[in-house]
Amino acid sequence: MIPAKPSLPELPEDVILSVEDLEVSFAVRSRARFRAVRGISFTISRGETVALVGESGSGKSVTAMTIMRLTEYDGAAITGGRVLMRFKDGKVADLAKLSEKRVEALRGAEISIVFQDPMSSLNPVFTVGDQIAEAVVHHQGKTLVQARQIALNTLKLVRVPDAERRLDQYPHQLSGGMRQRVMIAIALACRPSLMILDEPTTALDVTIQAQILDLVRALQQEIGMSVLFITHDMGVVAEVADRVCVMLKGEIVETGTVYDVFAKPQHAYTRALISAVPRLGSMADKDAPEKFPLLVFEPERQLAEAGK
Amino acid sequence: MNASSPMKEIGRPLVEVRNLVTRFDLKAGLFGHVSGRVHAVENVSFDIFPGETLALVGESGCGKSTVARSIMQLDKPRSGSIRFDGVELLGAPRQVAAKFRRQAQMVFQDPFSSLNPRMTIEQSLIDPMRVHKLGSLETMRARAAELMAKVDLAPELLERYPHAFSGGQRQRICIARALALNPRLIVADEAVASLDVTIQAQVINLLMDLQRDMQIALLFISHDMAVVERIAHRVAVMYLGEIVEIGDRRSVFGNPQHPYTRKLLSTVPIADPTRRPEGRVPMSDEIPSAMRAPDFVPVELPMHQISSTHYVRQVAAG
Numbered sequence: 001m002i003p004a005k006p007s008l009p010e011l012p013e014d015v016i017l018s019v020e021d022l023e024v025s026f027a028v029r030s031r032a033r034f035r036a037v038r039g040i041s042f043t044i045s046r047g048e049t050v051a052l053v054g055e056s057g058s059g060k061s062v063t064a065m066t067i068m069r070l071t072e073y074d075g076a077a078i079t080g081g082r083v084l085m086r087f088k089d090g091k092v093a094d095l096a097k098l099s100e101k102r103v104e105a106l107r108g109a110e111i112s113i114v115f116q117d118p119m120s121s122l123n124p125v126f127t128v129g130d131q132i133a134e135a136v137v138h139h140q141g142k143t144l145v146q147a148r149q150i151a152l153n154t155l156k157l158v159r160v161p162d163a164e165r166r167l168d169q170y171p172h173q174l175s176g177g178m179r180q181r182v183m184i185a186i187a188l189a190c191r192p193s194l195m196i197l198d199e200p201t202t203a204l205d206v207t208i209q210a211q212i213l214d215l216v217r218a219l220q221q222e223i224g225m226s227v228l229f230i231t232h233d234m235g236v237v238a239e240v241a242d243r244v245c246v247m248l249k250g251e252i253v254e255t256g257t258v259y260d261v262f263a264k265p266q267h268a269y270t271r272a273l274i275s276a277v278p279r280l281g282s283m284a285d286k287d288a289p290e291k292f293p294l295l296v297f298e299p300e301r302q303l304a305e306a307g308k
Numbered sequence: 309m310n311a312s313s314p315m316k317e318i319g320r321p322l323v324e325v326r327n328l329v330t331r332f333d334l335k336a337g338l339f340g341h342v343s344g345r346v347h348a349v350e351n352v353s354f355d356i357f358p359g360e361t362l363a364l365v366g367e368s369g370c371g372k373s374t375v376a377r378s379i380m381q382l383d384k385p386r387s388g389s390i391r392f393d394g395v396e397l398l399g400a401p402r403q404v405a406a407k408f409r410r411q412a413q414m415v416f417q418d419p420f421s422s423l424n425p426r427m428t429i430e431q432s433l434i435d436p437m438r439v440h441k442l443g444s445l446e447t448m449r450a451r452a453a454e455l456m457a458k459v460d461l462a463p464e465l466l467e468r469y470p471h472a473f474s475g476g477q478r479q480r481i482c483i484a485r486a487l488a489l490n491p492r493l494i495v496a497d498e499a500v501a502s503l504d505v506t507i508q509a510q511v512i513n514l515l516m517d518l519q520r521d522m523q524i525a526l527l528f529i530s531h532d533m534a535v536v537e538r539i540a541h542r543v544a545v546m547y548l549g550e551i552v553e554i555g556d557r558r559s560v561f562g563n564p565q566h567p568y569t570r571k572l573l574s575t576v577p578i579a580d581p582t583r584r585p586e587g588r589v590p591m592s593d594e595i596p597s598a599m600r601a602p603d604f605v606p607v608e609l610p611m612h613q614i615s616s617t618h619y620v621r622q623v624a625a626g
Contacts, residue, residue, distance in 0.1 A: 291517070
């Protein structure tokens with residue numbers, strides 16, 4: 001599908017995505033630009049889950065949207081770096097340089113994204129089945145009947161109970177958790193090699209969040225896809241990620257395996273993020289409520305650490 | 309078994325809710341006959357003492373927000389009793405309701421839609437004082453600056469509009485507005501659910517500081533057991549409109565009795581990758597609907613006492 005030029009960049013065999021020195025900036029005023037992403041690099045291997053963690057405004061969602069080449073619709077431009085991706089046929093291309101037409105063919109087929117708010121990311125006037133089938137018809141050229149069967153199988157894959165009936169329901173008839181499952185089904189329908197989940201559980205209850213996290217883990221074991229998981233919650237990171245990249249103001253300040261980052265967080269900001277996660281049982285022997293023992297992140301100290 | 313809540317010695321509860329029932333009729337057809345009924349709140353009873361935090365925990369649709377709205381007189385309960393400082397609120401004359409509204413304030417979930425985008429922060433903070441006619445414009449302005457300091461925001465920001473603030477700052481402003489009338493009760497309905505984890509922790513710490521300084525009673529509504537464990541003195545777990553377990557925080561978290569409480573506890577993410585729930589089977593069960601036929605008669609299962617402060621509802625058979 002993607003004709004590779006002979007001179008194209010190479011990727012190690014098991015790497016699906018390699019982001020190299022990516023810079024993204026938004027036009028703010030006539031000449032000023034805001035640098036939302038400032039030269040970040042990370043890779044995702046086959047079957048791996050990488051978590052991109054940071055607070056609102058850290059640039060984590062801009063990174064995700066840039067990989068999907070969606071930020072340019074918001075007035076952003078890729079001002080530096082490469083986004084190398086290995087496709088299902090083994091070829092490698094730089095997503096940052098592809099034409100819109102070719103990117104269009106990749107979205108859903110090779111990379112897909114699930115957004116935070118399942119209420120507003122489904123179309124209210126089409127049935128769930130039609131919305132899943134749409135991607136299959138578009139990318140794989142299947143007939144409507146075949147696509148409907150794939151839609152049904154995908155709904156079963158994401159453990160939607162009573163999938164046959166759900167197929168003909170509209171989004172308003174589903175709960176928030178079911179809608180997010182449908183979003184994941186749409187993202188999975190064409191079996192992409194990379195799925196980006198952008199805060200998929202932030203709008204959901206904790207019980208439903210646990211269900212979705214379990215589902216993501218199970219899906220990965222079943223179909224071996226790579227996941228880029230974006231979140232602000234280190235508690236969620238601990239549950240799903242293999243590797244972690246901590247983002248602060250457009251830069252990755254710490255990266256490592258999930259075990260290393262939680263056992264020995266190196267950066268003061270990572271420690272501050274971990275300290276804010278409520279830990280069940282931390283109050284077990286206390287009679288009165290207690291405040292969170294927050295570590296305040298001071299940029300001055302960070303500079304001092306960087307300088308030493 | 310546990311030391312009883314220190315609030316008990318203060319004496320009379322500030323809020324006494326007894327057998328509260330709130331249902332919503334679903335109307336259908338040309339003549340609007342009642343085709344069904346949402347049993348949002350069924351026979352809910354609890355007390356809140358001055359200076360105490362009662363957490364109401366449950367999933368979306370369990371009726372916890374309806375309890376809050378019923379207390380705040382925003383939804384009309386079908387039966388039961390809500391007493392504030394000993395005075396009955398249901399069916400109370402307007403003067404009583406107006407007095408109550410001065411003493412009880414609410415903080416909502418979404419700080420983006422609960423501040424008027426066309427009002428400066430100062431106007432938003434002054435508004436409750438203006439409605440209740442508390443002093444001259446100068447005193448109200450001074451009070452607004454004071455409130456900003458209370459929630460750790462610079463008074464210079466008073467002239468700005470809500471769009472200039474982040475989610476966490478807006479929620480601080482909403483808390484400042486709730487404090488404007490020196491309330492004795494604050495109802496925080498998922499007040500931290502839409503915030504980043506770091507901001508959530510800061511806002512909770514702020515609420516706890518304010519409660520300690522001003523002896524405010526807090527009804528804290530949440531779906532997150534881990535947050536509740538930090539802030540609550542007592543916990544009530546709601547499921548399908550009913551309280552299924554209520555007790556002091558240590559007892560409910562240390563010795564959860566109801567299967568639903570245990571389920572809520574088991575779903576909290578653990579911030580430790582070495583303790584990942586690997587074998588957990590992905591579930592997809594949902595909370596059942598509280599919508600019933602018009603002639604439905606709810607079955608009330610008895611509550612059993614676990615300790616002097618801890619009660620649990622009997623689990624339905626089968």
